[in-house]
Amino acid sequence: MGLKAALSKPFAALINLRLNKLRKNAVPMQQQVFLKLIAQAKNTAFGIDHNFSDIKTYADFKRNVPIRDYEDLRPYIDRMVHGDEDVLWPGKPSYLAKTSGTTSGVKYIPISKESMPQHIKAARNALLNYIYETGKTDFVDGSMIFLQGSPIMAEKHGIQVGRLSGIVAHHVPQYLQKNRKPSYEVNCIEDWEQKVDAIVDETLTEDMRLISGIPPWCQMYFDRLSAKAGGKKIKDIFPNFKLFVYGGVNYEPYRAKIEESIGFKIDTIETYPASEGFIAFQDSQKDKGLLLLADSGIFYEFIPVDEYFDANPTRLQLSEVELNKNYALILNTNAGLWGYSIGDTVKFTSKNPYKIVVSGRIKHYISAFGEHVIGEEVEHALLSVAREQEIDITEFTVAPQVNPPQGQLPYHEWFVEFGTEPLDLAAFSLKVDDALQKKNIYYFDLIKGSILQPLKVTSLKKNAFIDYMRSEGKLGGQNKVPRLANDRKIANELLHYSNKG
Template identity: 75%
Template sequence: MGLKSALSKPFAAIAVWQINKWKNNAVGAQNKILKKLIEAAKETAFGKDHSFTKIKNYTDFKKQVSVRDYEGLKPYIDRVVAGEEDVLWKGKPLYFAKTSGTTSGVKYIPLSKESMPEHIKAARNAILTYINETGKADFVNGKMIFLQGSPTLTLKHGINVGRLSGIVAHHVPAYLQKNRLPSYETNCIEDWEQKVDAIVDETIKEDMTLISGIPPWVQMYFDKLSEKSGGKKIAEIFKNFSLFIYGGVNFEPYRAKIEQSIGKKIDSIETYPASEGFIAYQDSQKDKGLLLLANAGIFYEFIPTDEYYNENPTRLSLGEIKLDTNYALILNTNAGLWGYSIGDTIKFVSKNPYKIIVTGRIKHFISAFGEHVIGEEVEHALLSVANDERIEITEFTVAPQVSPKEGLPYHEWFIEFSTAPKDLIAFSKKVDEALQKKNIYYFDLIEGSILQPLIIRTLQKDAFVNYMKSEGKLGGQNKVPRLSNDRKLADELEKYIV
């Protein structure tokens, strides 16, 4: 056992002891955070506009602060971006995390000197809880790779701007820097395909023990490694590779192909980081629930998804939630986001401790006919059948076809298969039946002959990669939406149909 792995175990034990202190009283931790946030921001422009000095509890807070998305908060953010101080949070942000918005164009998410350390601590603790639970620490002696955006930053009115993953690269602890790949120069390559090629060249002969990234882009890295090595499995190339850390998308649609590429079962840790805050991570190999970080500078609110578009939806604090209910996630952060709808939907799978799974995006659904099908439902329907029949999926998305040339409307599925079904019609029928079982409204529409059963379009190899490249969204934190309620993505994908 190396020195780093030996030292990591007592370090991990201390970290878990600290985590358990708030984990066992998460509601109390949340109440304290709300008070701290209100106190810290009461003299800001937002705090004055929303009478923070009058807020004594969560009930008062809901009266003063409405729920809003980026567009709703944009007038304040524009002032921050222009260089004004004390607008949403005290002083100026440390960074702006630059993200792509569908309606807002480029979004600038503030990161403060209080919020930035929480991102780093959460990423560190995800690994330390794994070490503490499993006793496995040898991987810290090998090389680690974090597939991420460029760390190159630009200045905007004196504030550094970049992608979150690139910003985080500047805060990797010194004791990990010697183990970390790729090199800074390679990380700065903007073209994703060139970057992955360079990463392959740098890492193929190294002792890689930990690999981290968004699953579809990790798969691209694995494919290029295998190609360069003459078809070897990843486990043959990296004999000590033992831990995969991922986030950003649901892993299940990618699991079969990634595990096949690796060539052996390895442990994995799911994380839930966002530019707005590090929200949760998997703290146990014994279950897939993600521990909600109730003591990380964020006060959470939850709106039942079926009320989200109501004029006055129900807003709940952590102590009021129910299990197995879909909620839209609302954040109030120590970087100055208030009543902020992040756009994700989650479901609690445990209250002791509070653990969640991510179920989709509030705007990624299909309800062209009132069915309100969500990401969790389409993923379950497809994967339950694909796994039974040993069909491998590379990527997929679903859109409504409201005005077909003939026949009833239907849900159109665009799927890139790694291993295609022998009988696509039979496969489609089983997937449709599985979706009907998950969504009663969809079942009623099929039964009532309002919709015909779903239709699958098989796409060419690398269809989604080529589409993302054409949109300038290849790699980094970019993801293909599982569901669209319009035809914009579907129409673009039609050119890739086999």
């Protein structure tokens, strides 16, 4: 055992004590965060406009601060981006995290000097918690790779601008820099495919022990590693590879293919980082729930999903949530986001401690016919049947077909890139349809009432989604394929990659 691995154990024990305090005191911690946020921001433009000086309770806050998405908050953000101080948070942001929104184009999310350390602390604690729980420290002494965006920063009115993962790269602790990959020079390559090839060349002979990134882009890295090494499994290229850390998308659709590429079932840690803040991480290998970080400078609110688009939806604080109910996640942060709808939906799997799973996106659903099918439901339907039939799924997305050929009923069209094709695609489609009916009563009623016909699966060529993302200039980094849409913008493009054509 190396020195770093040896030192990590007592450090992990200390972090576990702190996490135990969080696990037991999340509600009072949230109250402390709430009061501190209001006090710190009361003299900002937003605080003055929304009477922060008069806010003493959560009820006061709800009366004064409405729910907003990025577009609603944009007048304040635009002032901040143009260099104004004390707009949403005291002073200027330390960074602006540049993201691509589905409706807002480029978005600039503020990161403050108070919020930046929380990103680093949460990522560190996720690893140390794993060490404490499992006693496994070997990965600390080897090389670690973080597949991320370029660390090159632009500047807007004295504020550094970049992708979140690139910003975080500047704050990796010094004790991790020596065995961290890729090198700074390779990390700065903007073209994702060139970057992956350079990372393969740089890491092929390294002692890689921890790999972190968004699953589909890690899969691309694994595929190219294997090709470069003559078809070897990752376990044979990196015999000491011990831990896979991921976030950004649900891992389950990718799990089978990634484990097949690696050659064994590896330990994993799921994290929930966002430009808006680091929200949660998996704190047990025995539980897929993510520990909500109640002390990280974010005050959380929750809106029942079925009320989200109401004029006056119910707004709940942490102490009021129920288990196994879908909520839209609302953030109030120490970077100046207030009543901010991040766009994700979550479900609580535990209240002692408070743990969540990410169940979907509030705007990524299908309700072209009133069915309101969400991401969690389509993933369950497809993957349960795929597992039963031992079929590998590489990637998929779903869209409505509201204008079918004359004489046909409308339907949901599922675009699936298979690792292994079903022997009978039509029979496979019917099984998936049946599974979806069992998950969503509205969809069941529409099928039984002959409003919709059963879903249809369109099989796509190998690398269809990679080719599509490349054509859109969104290959790699933090870009993800939406699972669901209410229109056919993506669907119509994917038709060009159909196996029928």
